[in-house]
């Protein structure tokens with residue numbers, strides 16, 4: 001497959017980059033590691049006239065932690081760079097666990113955290129060659145007016161398929177977004193719109209510059225469990241992230257559970273916290289939270305695996321993730 | 334689309350080519366520079382056949398826009414070893430049957446080279462992890478792991494004989 005025609009702009013600073021995005025608006029697209037953008041361009045899923053290449057912006061590649069400011073990861077930091085940061089696994093276990101499952105090592109050497117948080121949603125009817133899609137008359141998301149997942153519906157169910165977002169949700173992260181009018185901060189949970197067509201609350205003239213995790217999240221136990229066909233390279237078919245604080249008596253002080261790949265957005269299981277806080281580990285309690293998780297996760301036929309299986313694995317993984325972090329103390333500093 | 338003069342540093346040499354902005358590094362290497370060692374093995378950037386070293390890190394040349402890698406040190410499988418001399422990694426794959434059809438081999442060699450440059454004595458888990466971005470339809474991977482072990486031994490023997498000379 002070949003690439004459509006486009007120009008590539010190379011900003012030198014963040015200011016440059018947002019000026020370029022502002023100037024070209026709907027004609028422009030950001031490219032960072034390109035591991036999502038390039039395959040999608042080859043499939044003609046979009047045809048921007050201009051790519052703004054933010055990868056060389058070293059000012060955005062910084063990874064820092066301080067007890068006052070918490071964790072700061074710049075948008076162009078690569079996934080490998082994050083994984084190889086010596087203190088990451090101890091301080092932010094769930095994040096290291098999740099990022100370690102993204103694609104394979106070659107994609108992680110190129111892929112950035114910004115790209116991972118802004119990933120296109122995925123669907124078996126969408127992530128196909130132009131020829132394949134044309135033969136079916138397209139779909140709601142691209143070149144058509146019917147949804148093959150929910151025929152008759154006018155809503156796009158393409159699934160959120162990134163692995164770091166659920167971990168960041170479990171850590172109550174915030175994003176830093178730049179535009180010509182300055183920088184704004186947005187809680188990650190408000191960034192995702194749960195719409196396969198219009199996935200994130202980011203305007204065409206805005207650039208994601210960093211992700212922040214509050215300092216009090218450092219040292220939480222945590223783990224990410226992921227369903228995929230092969231144990232490397234594959235996108236998630238379901239994912240469960242758990243981060244929790246447990247006191248010396250084994251009582252849960254705080255907990256967050258988030259899901260990936262089973263909705264058009266990564267999602268917090270909102271009932272999890274209140275069920276878990278103040279309690280001691282029990283299998284029965286873990287099963288109850290696992291049951292809440294499958295009320296939140298609503299997988300449809302967006303991938304090669306069946307919704308029934310993916311939904312059931314959300315239940316199993318939620319229980320296992322709680323067991324690992326709480327009972328077995330996995331990911332405790 | 335206009336072609337632009339682009340300067341790539343490949344296998345230690347400065348090369349100048351005229352390419353369009355949408356030229357992938359893989360195509361620039363294969364078609365503009367005649368370095369056909371790197372392969373295209375898939376359509377969705379999932380196989381690792383196109384891996385090259387960029388400043389020593391293995392990356393997929395099929396998702397890299399060539400012009401964005403100006404000024405970086407690019408090493409392809411052709412750049413391993415010296416003139417008339419195989420790199421221990423290449424020797425390993427040749428000796429231990431790590432290559433059958435050979436299509437995946439350049440990518441595996443690049444991933445192996447990157448691993449051994451950083452970590453000359455990897456554990457089996459580290460070898461598996463380092464090669465987990467590369468797919469092979471022929472070997473079943475076992476001979477590939479044997480090839481890596483062969484290269485490790487070869488490098489160890491080499492550094493043992495070289496050590497006294499550098500002292």
Ligand SMILES: Cc1cc2nc3c(=O)[nH]c(=O)nc-3n(C[C@H](O)[C@H](O)[C@H](O)COP(=O)(O)OP(=O)(O)OC[C@H]3O[C@@H](n4cnc5c(N)ncnc54)[C@H](O)[C@@H]3O)c2cc1C
Nearest residue numbers: 032033034035036037103111112114115118162163208235
């Ligand atoms: C074979 C294969 C398997 C994969 N498996 C997984 C997987 O298992 N899990 C997973 O999470 N991902 C997976 N990926 C996707 C991808 O490799 C990672 O998500 C990676 O982190 C994306 O980052 P990038 O820098 O390459 O993004 P790019 O491709 O450069 O960009 C991705 C999207 O984000 C936008 N974007 C990037 N940076 C910014 C920014 N700073 N501001 C605003 N918008 C921005 C782009 O416009 C684009 O829409 C896979 C990819 C491949 C090819």
Ligand code: FES
Nearest residue numbers: 374380381383395
């Ligand atoms: S050609 Fe398959 S990953 Fe690049």
Ligand code: FES
Nearest residue numbers: 433434469470471
């Ligand atoms: S040797 Fe044939 S694909 Fe690996």
